[in-house]
Amino acid sequence: MNAFPWIGAVAIVIAAVTVTPAAERPNVVLIMTDDQGYGDLAIHGHPHVITPNMDRLAKNSVRLEQFHVDPTCSPTRSALMTGRYSGRVGVWHTVMGRNMLREDETTIAQVFQAAGYRTGVYGKWHLGDSYPYGARFRGFDDAIVHFAGGVGQSPDYWDNDYFEDHYHDNGSWRPFQGYCTDVWFREALRFIRENREQPFFVYLPTNAAHQTRPHVPERYKALYDDLDVSDRLKIFWGMLTNIDDNLGILLDRLEHWDLMDNTVLIFMGDNGTTMGPNFWPPDQRSEWAQTFNAGMRGTKGSHYDGGHRLFCFVQYPAGGIGGGRQVRPITAHIDLMPTLLELCGIDPPEGVVFDGKSLVPLLTGDDSDWPQRTIFLQNQRVLDPIKWKHSAVMTDRWRLVSGGELYDMRQDPGQQQNVIDDHPQVAQELSDQYDRWWDEISQRFDETTPLYIGAQQQPSVQLSSHDWMTPDLRNLPWNQPHVRQRPLSNGPWRIRVARAGRYAFVLRERPEVAEFPLTATEARLRIGDLVDERQAVPPDATGIRFEVRLPAGDMELQTWLIESDQTSRGAYYVQADYLGD
Secondary structure (H helix, E strand, C coil): CCCCHHHHHHHHHHCCCCECCHHHCCEEEEEEECCCCCCCCHHHCCCCCCCHHHHHHHHCCEEECCEECCCCHHHHHHHHHHCCCCCCCCCCCCCCCCCCCCCCCCCHHHHHHHCCCEEEEEEECCCCCCCCCCHHHCCCCEEEEECCCCCCECCCCCCCCCECCEEEECCEEEECCCEHHHHHHHHHHHHHHHHCCCCEEEEEECCCCCCCCCCCCHHHHHHHCCCCCCHHHHHHHHHHHHHHHHHHHHHHHHHHCCCCCCEEEEEEECCCCCCCHHHCCHHHHHHHHHHHCCCCCCCCCCCCHHHCEECEEEEEHHHCECCCCEECCCEEHHHHHHHHHHHCCECCCCCCCCCCCCCHHHHHCCCCCCCCCCEEEECCCCCCCCCCCCEEEECCCEEEECCCEEEECCCCCCCCCCCCCCCHHHHHHHHHHHHHHHHHHHHHCCCCCCEEECECCECEEEEEHHHCCCCCHHHCCCEHHHHHHCCCCCCCEEEEECCCEEEEEEEECCCHHHCCCCCCCEEEEEECCCEEEEEECCCCCCCEEEEEEECCEEEEEEEEEECCCCCEECCCEEEEEEEEC
């Protein structure tokens, strides 16, 4: 008997997919950059950033001018991969275990894979790293990624810094030569070259221009050395120009291999720009939004348009999609999965209800009866969602922000004048729609997304403090620089023991490869009400090992590394291994 009956649900759904014959189906290349806002392209009026290939692609694509995503990384990715709102699929944060896509959700990669496509992902997945959440378990034949939300975050390979890093290659870490963005594009092109005789789906989410580590090859930073701005801005723009160079190589390769005509190419961002006015010289800050953010209010994380209105360019020459035409109706990330399935002749998977809708009528110009619609988003970034928190209810004309502000986007695209008192009926109608939406998506908010221990698909798992389920984000060591500071913080992991049996847990401050000696004199392991054990820590030990027997089921795991003065911190890393029954 299956103790977790929903595990097989995805396979059952996928088996029902029907498709157009392979010879008629287009390829798909979906590129998503990180932390690059709508205004961070030359074609959108940025006076400094050098993006000739992005601009070229924009001029050859259909441009979705009112395209919206979530205000931060993981929520956008979960909606993009499922065609469903991020809150509905359990992803409303980037850490705390709230970034992992529920296992019973069907991803676009699983649908394409079931339809006979070869599927590959290269870069930033950020929807969970281990079974069953990692990219290699969610429909990708080839998955080369860093872990968590940025190179150098806590779950990632120790000391990764964008250059000459180790990345996770289909189940194991291996070293790669070169700069991270160059690696992602190089591996994507390798996959396309190897599979160009059959339909392929390539998802290329770069980690740049995310600045967990603000690094870029020096020649790209030097392009901006004549400007009187901070090094952070020069590095950020250098990252974008490096992406642009790689995009140009990819476009040229697709042409050279005679693949461009029959490839649906999408280029988009994941949230608003991370380089807000505080990074600019003081004399330029008052004009920042107009000059560098296309006139929008807000940056990454904001519920105003600058946090979630993004560029999205769609090109498909054989399908008549291109030419630089601009689409004005409101659209969103949830629309791309149903759009791509229609373009590729793949029926939606049975039992999956999309929140988005196919944009094919808008992309092809056959949009005379396109309906008015309302789109919702939120930026929760808390352990448990709060109604109305940092939310936006959006139509073509209106924005209801956090339930108390109303903006007429036709008259006030910069969202400076709250007109809620002038249009109470509009505000009430949008509020009522939000109430109905919240009631739908909140039905599973009480569920956690547990980390699996002892699964046959991955019997050895490393837990990290990135996924502690604690409400105190300030003391959560989610990146390696914070781990190095050794904060006296702690939190539990929610785990699911997949198989009853014997387990080993090794508690560490840093991963095994770091060989970092513990200073604690005592270690403690607690697992639900089943285990509460302590051990003395030998001098110079880099880890302390516990062996316990556990039943299958869901439980909470927490650790303590206790110093001689009785202060303590949680083990930032725990290796959990299934030893047998």
